[in-house]
Amino acid sequence: MRGNTVAARQTEVLICGAGPAGLALAIELGSRGIDCIVVERNDRVGYAPRAKTTHTRTREHFRRWGIANDLATAAPFGLDYPSDVHFVTRLSGYSLAIIRDAFNCAPGRNELYAEHSQWIPQYRVEEVLRTHAGSLATVDILFEHEFVSAGQDETGVTCHIRDIRAASRIDIECHYLVGADGARSAIRDLIGAQMQGRYGLAHAYNIVFRAPGLAAMHAHGPGIMYWQTNPDVPGMIGPMDKDDLWYFMPGKIPGLDRIDLATAADLIRRATGIDVPYEVLSADEWAASEFIADKYSDRRIFLIGDACHLHPPTGGYGMNMGISDAVDLGWKMAAVLRNWGGKYLLGSYEQERRPVHRRVIDAALSNFSTVSLHLAIPPAIEEDSQEGAAVRAEVGARLADGRLQEFRSLGVMLGCSYDASPITASEPGGRPDDPSMRDYEPTARPGARAPHGWLSDGRSLYDLFGPGFTLLSFGHGPDLECQRAEADAASSGIPLTTVRIDDGKIAALYEQRLALIRPDQHVAWRGNLWEGPRILMRATGQLNSAD
Numbered sequence: 001m002r003g004n005t006v007a008a009r010q011t012e013v014l015i016c017g018a019g020p021a022g023l024a025l026a027i028e029l030g031s032r033g034i035d036c037i038v039v040e041r042n043d044r045v046g047y048a049p050r051a052k053t054t055h056t057r058t059r060e061h062f063r064r065w066g067i068a069n070d071l072a073t074a075a076p077f078g079l080d081y082p083s084d085v086h087f088v089t090r091l092s093g094y095s096l097a098i099i100r101d102a103f104n105c106a107p108g109r110n111e112l113y114a115e116h117s118q119w120i121p122q123y124r125v126e127e128v129l130r131t132h133a134g135s136l137a138t139v140d141i142l143f144e145h146e147f148v149s150a151g152q153d154e155t156g157v158t159c160h161i162r163d164i165r166a167a168s169r170i171d172i173e174c175h176y177l178v179g180a181d182g183a184r185s186a187i188r189d190l191i192g193a194q195m196q197g198r199y200g201l202a203h204a205y206n207i208v209f210r211a212p213g214l215a216a217m218h219a220h221g222p223g224i225m226y227w228q229t230n231p232d233v234p235g236m237i238g239p240m241d242k243d244d245l246w247y248f249m250p251g252k253i254p255g256l257d258r259i260d261l262a263t264a265a266d267l268i269r270r271a272t273g274i275d276v277p278y279e280v281l282s283a284d285e286w287a288a289s290e291f292i293a294d295k296y297s298d299r300r301i302f303l304i305g306d307a308c309h310l311h312p313p314t315g316g317y318g319m320n321m322g323i324s325d326a327v328d329l330g331w332k333m334a335a336v337l338r339n340w341g342g343k344y345l346l347g348s349y350e351q352e353r354r355p356v357h358r359r360v361i362d363a364a365l366s367n368f369s370t371v372s373l374h375l376a377i378p379p380a381i382e383e384d385s386q387e388g389a390a391v392r393a394e395v396g397a398r399l400a401d402g403r404l405q406e407f408r409s410l411g412v413m414l415g416c417s418y419d420a421s422p423i424t425a426s427e428p429g430g431r432p433d434d435p436s437m438r439d440y441e442p443t444a445r446p447g448a449r450a451p452h453g454w455l456s457d458g459r460s461l462y463d464l465f466g467p468g469f470t471l472l473s474f475g476h477g478p479d480l481e482c483q484r485a486e487a488d489a490a491s492s493g494i495p496l497t498t499v500r501i502d503d504g505k506i507a508a509l510y511e512q513r514l515a516l517i518r519p520d521q522h523v524a525w526r527g528n529l530w531e532g533p534r535i536l537m538r539a540t541g542q543l544n545s546a547d
């Protein structure tokens with residue numbers, strides 16, 4: 001650092017890290033007029049060519065932010081490109097099985113959700129998020145700025161930031177600091193949180209390469225993943241972006257300890273059986289682990305995204321989960337900063353998200369265990385013989401069945417619920433202990449994601465929700481109830497939109513005449529009569545279940 005140059009700034013929230021979680025938080029706060037600064041040590045977003053699956057739920061948030069179409073436009077192969085998963089012996093070899101429309105990426109309307117999933121590289125998702133965050137008047141993104149340390153007291157947090165290019169120091173004072181700084185989070189260390197779990201369930205490589213014409217040189221048809229299943233070089237390969245960009249994730253290769261830029265091209269050629277020039281652009285080693293932090297916050301400092309949870313990428317949940325963390329924390333932090341959020345609201349962030357993280361990590365681990373179905377494959381699988389055909393039929397059936405849960409998981413994407421949250425209204429009865437990971441059953445029980453429906457005029461129900469709370473009122477009659485709710489909200493400064501829905505199909509999903517929806521589209525309460533200010537006080541953390 002040059003000299004002792006210290007500049008000082010103030011903001012309401014300092015976010016460390018401009019990955020998907022940090023950028024989503026900046027949008028959630030910025031779209032509510034909260035002043036925030038994002039510091040990112042890199043000179044741009046999108047260094048990591050990792051995630052490719054943006055789930056339905058994440059795209060619903062993009063729709064709420066007004067950028068779902070921007071994400072669609074950024075799709076490298078267009079939205080109509082099929083999200084099929086092919087199980088093959090090799091790219092040049094036999095087809096074993098196909099799972100169509102993996103992850104529900106097919107465009108078109110589905111009653112269950114407002115947005116389908118999308119296959120798109122993480123760096124493109126981040127660019128869409130960055131552009132939108134940067135367009136918000138109260139968001140400032142500082143690249144080449146590194147978080148160094150911080151101290152907090154009852155009034156705020158003082159953070160020391162290094163301006164890498166200017167080699168100087170900036171002190172930023174804020175009300176809240178959020179660590180969206182990924183797997184090696186410095187903020188996690190700062191608050192003394194420990195990751196608990198297991199490191200190194202497997203070590204793998206993510207190799208990105210260019211191979212002109214490769215897509216036209218195999219006979220399996222378009223797809224997003226080709227799981228090459230053979231005894232020689234098993235692993236996954238697939239197209240990543242325009243200009244013949246592909247990715248390759250080999251499994252454990254007998255006799256090969258290390259893969260580097262020099263050896264990767266030959267390995268890809270051997271794995272595919274297709275001889276084209278392979279230009280290897282990167283070969284990153286990564287470890288699949290299972291970790292969850294033992295605490296997510298310390299007073300004014302919070303963790304979101306990979307900073308507090310890590311799991312194998314099978315199912316494509318990590319980035320999506322980090323964005324949902326940002327959504328949960330974002331509206332709550334904005335509510336507290338604008339004085340309508342109560343003393344229990346920020347504490348509910350960990351109480352709501354931890355059980356969801358545990359459930360999703362378990363789903364990812366379960367998916368991960370099925371990858372072993374590609375190992376110990378008999379050599380005959382590649383033979384042009386009766387025995388070879390029999391092995392292929394048997395392995396294909398095993399893969400199509402055994403690996404299906406990874407690619408059909410609406411229950412994980414849409415079924416996360418905050419029913420045990422202290423700010424969720426209680427209802428008698430309960431949800432099933434273990435709701436299906438695969439299938440999603442809409443429910444309007446408090447805590448659940450609000451059941452979705454398409455209105456007769458073609459709009460999504462979600463398009464009617466306001467930026468704060470929304471009271472849905474079904475059918476004829478209780479306008480008085482809405483007026484009472486509006487009066488209660490106005491007297492406590494809680495933003496509330498009331499919406500009348502005259503649609504029997506959607507009303508049936510909610511089962512009662514009124515439903516209070518939170519800013520993150522989860523149900524806070526439902527009933528037939530407005531029960532007074534306590535409903536809103538609980539939903540905004542001014543009361544909790546014990547009060």
Ligand SMILES: Cc1cc2nc3c(=O)[nH]c(=O)nc-3n(C[C@H](O)[C@H](O)[C@H](O)COP(=O)(O)OP(=O)(O)OC[C@H]3O[C@@H](n4cnc5c(N)ncnc54)[C@H](O)[C@@H]3O)c2cc1C
Pocket residue numbers: 016017018019020021022039040041042048050051052053054122145146147148180181182183185186206286304305306307313315316317318319320321322
């Ligand atoms: C092979 C692979 C495939 C994957 N596929 C999927 C998928 O399909 N779908 C999915 O949802 N997830 C997937 N994931 C997981 C996903 O990539 C991560 O969960 C996601 O990137 C986490 O986002 P984040 O914002 O929490 O952290 P990160 O993306 O790690 O971002 C953290 C940011 O903080 C910055 N930073 C760190 N320290 C500091 C500091 N001190 N000062 C300033 N800046 C700092 C970093 O530079 C970085 O930009 C995959 C992961 C792997 C390894």
